[in-house]
Amino acid sequence: xxxxxxxxxxxxxxxxxxxxxxxxxxxxxxxxxxxxxxxxxxxxxxxxxxxxxxxxxxxxxxxxxxxxxxxxxxxxxxxxxxxxxxxxxxxxxxxxxxxxxxxxxxxxxxxxxxxxxxxxxxxxxxxxxxxxxxxxxxxxxxxxxxxxxxxxxxxxxxxxxxxxxxxxxxxxxxxxxxxxxxxxxxxxxxxxxxxxxxxxxxxxxxxxxxxxxxxxxxxxxxxxxxxxxxxxxxxxxxxxxxxxxxxxxxxxxxxxxxxxxxxxxxx
Numbered sequence: 001x002x003x004x005x006x007x008x009x010x011x012x013x014x015x016x017x018x019x020x021x022x023x024x025x026x027x028x029x030x031x032x033x034x035x036x037x038x039x040x041x042x043x044x045x046x047x048x049x050x051x052x053x054x055x056x057x058x059x060x061x062x063x064x065x066x067x068x069x070x071x072x073x074x075x076x077x078x079x080x081x082x083x084x085x086x087x088x089x090x091x092x093x094x095x096x097x098x099x100x101x102x103x104x105x106x107x108x109x110x111x112x113x114x115x116x117x118x119x120x121x122x123x124x125x126x127x128x129x130x131x132x133x134x135x136x137x138x139x140x141x142x143x144x145x146x147x148x149x150x151x152x153x154x155x156x157x158x159x160x161x162x163x164x165x166x167x168x169x170x171x172x173x174x175x176x177x178x179x180x181x182x183x184x185x186x187x188x189x190x191x192x193x194x195x196x197x198x199x200x201x202x203x204x205x206x207x208x209x210x211x212x213x214x215x216x217x218x219x220x221x222x223x224x225x226x227x228x229x230x231x232x233x234x235x236x237x238x239x240x241x242x243x244x245x246x247x248x249x250x251x252x253x254x255x256x257x258x259x260x261x262x263x264x265x266x267x
Contacts, residue, residue: 001049006042008035010060016053016207017200018046018104022065028113029059030069033076036092039121043098053207053214053266055102056199057125058109059118062192067116067139074143089149092117096151099124100222103215105206109199110134111192120150123159126218129199130186136175138168147172158225160184210248211266 002013010021020042022029031039046052059065068074077085099106099121108125115137122128122136130136138156140149147153147169156165160183168175180186190198206214216239224232243249248264255262 001045001052004042004045006038008032008038011042013052015204016051017056017203018052018054019056019058019196019200022057022059022118024069025061025063027069028063028066029118030066030072031117032069032072033088036095040091040095040098043095043102046102046104047098049104050266052104053211054203055104055106056109056196056203057106057121058196058199059111063112064108064110064114064122064134065116065118066113067118092120092150096120096124100218103211103218105203105214105218107199107203109195110136110186111195115139117150120152123152123155124150126221127202128186129195129202130177130180130189131192131195132177132189133192134177134180134186134189136180136185137172139172141170142172154225208264210243210246210252210264212246212248213243216243 001018004011004013004018009023010019012019012021020039022031022035024030046055077088080088105127106125107127107129108122109129110122111131111134113135114122114130115135116139119136119138138147138149138152140147152169153165156169159165160168164183167173175183175185177186177189181189220232220236220239223235227235247267248262251264252262
């Protein structure tokens with residue numbers, strides 16, 4: 001997918017790292033029907049893209065994403081019947097499924113506004129870096145909707161805890177950057193001018209790693225949500241046995257014997 005050319009967001013790929021940049025600066029990079037669908041399809045394709053090893057997801061010019069566009073999405077939704085509304089909500093959920101289903105680690109680089117559906121796709125990412133001026137809010141109740149959107153009621157409590165997630169999803173209040181880091185929503189905070197570089201550096205490090213094993217880690221992090229400890233331990237035993245059959249495992253062993261850093265190739 002190195003030469004992939006989407007219509008509704010920017011795409012850049014270099015050395016196995018893809019950077020997806022949400023656009024629409026005037027409205028703080030909102031999502032539209034078209035960008036939702038294209039993002040969904042992109043992450044579905046990434047599941048089969050052997051040349052992309054890690055993904056950075058970010059926004060344009062000082063903001064991450066303001067959620068669903070009020071003019072292009074919210075207005076039309078008020079005129080849809082139940083069938084149309086369900087098709088839309090399922091489509092947004094399919095984006096999250098695709099993000100969780102692709103084997104590449106997804107790093108969200110979040111500056112400024114990160115609200116509504118923008119906060120939901122941040123939650124769906126594997127790692128979140130923020131800036132001191134980042135502001136996160138799950139605004140669904142502010143527009144008369146439930147906080148259970150795009151998997152947030154399943155994923156957010158696992159990131160920050162049930163009580164904290166309940167507060168944010170019931171109230172829709174803004175989570176400031178320092179509090180978000182303290183709660184574990186952000187892995188760490190980075191100054192705005194260094195955010196994208198740090199996210200790409202982290203992604204590059206992951207891209208250079210054992211990619212089959214990274215994909216297995218991501219798969220098990222998702223699957224073990226619904227497992228007992230006993231079942232999870234057995235599943236991890238089987239998963240690790242598969243990883244032990246890869247050439248990367250042998251490469252790491254040889255590198256250890258030769259006192260050098262291993263060079264992984266993802267097989």
